[in-house]
Amino acid sequence: MSISANYGPPADSTQGIGVLREAHNRGVSFFDTAEIYGPFTNEDVVGEALAPFRDSVVIATKFGLVSHSGGGPRALDSSPANIRIAVEGSLKRLRTDRIDLYYQHRVDPKVPIEEVAGAIKNLIEEGKVLHFGLSEASAATIRRAHAVQPVTAVQTEYSLMERDAEKNGVLAACEELGIGFVPWGPVGMGYLSGKMDARTTLDPKTDLRAGFDRFSRENLAANRPIVDAVQRFAQRKNATPAQISLAWLLAQKPWIVPIPGTRNIDHLRENLGAINVHLTLADLGEIDTVLAGITVHGGRMNAGQMQIVDTAGALSGAAAR
Numbered sequence: 263m264s265i266s267a268n269y270g271p272p273a274d275s276t277q278g279i280g281v282l283r284e285a286h287n288r289g290v291s292f293f294d295t296a297e298i299y300g301p302f303t304n305e306d307v308v309g310e311a312l313a314p315f316r317d318s319v320v321i322a323t324k325f326g327l328v329s330h331s332g333g334g335p336r337a338l339d340s341s342p343a344n345i346r347i348a349v350e351g352s353l354k355r356l357r358t359d360r361i362d363l364y365y366q367h368r369v370d371p372k373v374p375i376e377e378v379a380g381a382i383k384n385l386i387e388e389g390k391v392l393h394f395g396l397s398e399a400s401a402a403t404i405r406r407a408h409a410v411q412p413v414t415a416v417q418t419e420y421s422l423m424e425r426d427a428e429k430n431g432v433l434a435a436c437e438e439l440g441i442g443f444v445p446w447g448p449v450g451m452g453y454l455s456g457k458m459d460a461r462t463t464l465d466p467k468t469d470l471r472a473g474f475d476r477f478s479r480e481n482l483a484a485n486r487p488i489v490d491a492v493q494r495f496a497q498r499k500n501a502t503p504a505q506i507s508l509a510w511l512l513a514q515k516p517w518i519v520p521i522p523g524t525r526n527i528d529h530l531r532e533n534l535g536a537i538n539v540h541l542t543l544a545d546l547g548e549i550d551t552v553l554a555g556i557t558v559h560g561g562r563m564n565a566g567q568m569q570i571v572d573t574a575g576a577l578s579g580a581a582a583r
Contacts, residue, residue: 263296264523266304268470269452273525275307282311284527286319288534294417294444294521296324296367297352301335305355313357322363322415322444323352324397326370338570340370342381349390363415365395369572375403379410386411395444400572401431404441413441417521420445422454422507422549423488423558430573437515447562448520449507449533451477456489456503458482470567475560484559491552501539504529506549508536513546 263269265278273281282293295308305323312319325348329339352361364385366378385391393414396404407413416436420427424447427433436443449455451471460483464472471477476485492503499506504522511520522533541549561568 263294263299263304265307265525266300268299269523270465271468272300272303275303275310278304278307278525279311281525281527281530282308285530285534286312286315288530290534291318292320292322292519292521294322294446294523295356296327296365297348297355298324298327298335298367301328302351302355305352309355309357316358320362321356321358322365322395323356323361324365324367324395325349325352327367338368338370338372340366340373340378342373342377345378345381345385349385353390360389361391363393363395364391365397365415365417366399367397368570369396369399369403375399375407376410379407383411397446398571399432401435403572404432404435404439408439408441413439415442415444417444417446419447419562420511420518420520421448421450422492422510422553423450423485424562426562433515436517441517443515443518445511445518445520448511448522449504453477453482453485454489454492454503454507456493459486473564474562474567475564476558476562478560481560487556488553488558491556492549495545495549495552499539499541499545501535502532504532505536505539506541508533509539509541510546510549512536513541 266272293308293312295304297305325345326338326340328335329337330344330347333339364382382391382394394411395415395417396407396413397417399416404413404416418427418432433443452458460479462482464477466472475481489503492506496503496506508520508522511518524530
């Protein structure tokens with residue numbers, strides 16, 4: 263995502279392709295995109311970058327935040343007809359004959375999740391999609407979708423400073439049902455890297471975070487104790503705060519796979535260094551104890567973004583009624 267949208271102006275496509283190919287050269291095999299990133303341009307970059315080694319990578323993309331019937335980007339539309347149009351466009355841009363993992367980007371209250379799962383089941387039977395995923399779905403929605411078409415992965419924000427998935431039943435549902443969990447924002451949307459502070463300025467025209475409470479000038483300062491705590495631990499482990507953030511996620515469960523994003527090769531190398539940071543049970547306990555005593559200031563997204571996050575099955579439940 264960050265190559266093409268939302269965290270600043272788009273990178274040059276040549277730079278984006280170079281970063282993706284460097285990631286593959288370093289052993290990365292799982293790449294995540296969406297039609298809304300750009301919109302559409304990120305899928306083009308991913309498709310061109312990965313075409314030479316398509317059969318050795320797993321590509322995930324997403325539908326449902328673009329309406330192809332005139333609603334445009336940022337319009338919830340998971341109708342079976344829209345899914346059919348979306349998948350054909352993504353296949354073309356990604357230069358592939360199948361999408362390995364196809365996520366519903368956000369739960370659509372107008373369409374019962376069973377209909378969405380049924381539409382994906384049809385695409386799987388046709389071979390155009392291999393696996394079904396959900397993004398920012400509640401535990402109740404996950405269970406209902408899984409009953410129609412097995413869900414392979416659930417993607418939700420999860421990090422050292424964003425722990426809702428531990429409390430709302432989503433992680434528990436994934437473990438019970440054998441579903442993989444894919445944390446987005448694993449480095450706190452960049453905040454846990456330690457490279458942002460109250461002086462950081464984000465352009466509201468190109469950076470979504472500029473409108474998030476957690477990235478206000480006041481909260482960038484108020485949340486500094488979290489970064490300081492992670493930094494102290496990182497020094498003991500001869501690692502960076504970003505590496506500790508990723509290593510912490512990797513140590514939670516074997517079925518949790520974080521997806522850090524970057525357009526910078528140096529940051530890519532730093533992120534991949536997290537696999538060499540080994541956290542013991544004692545380390546994990548200490549981290550949790552320290553962070554439990556620190557308040558996180560600010561909501562994780564703005565009100566508009568949070569309105570389309572499925573909580574407690576409210577969205578899909580209303581649709582089903």
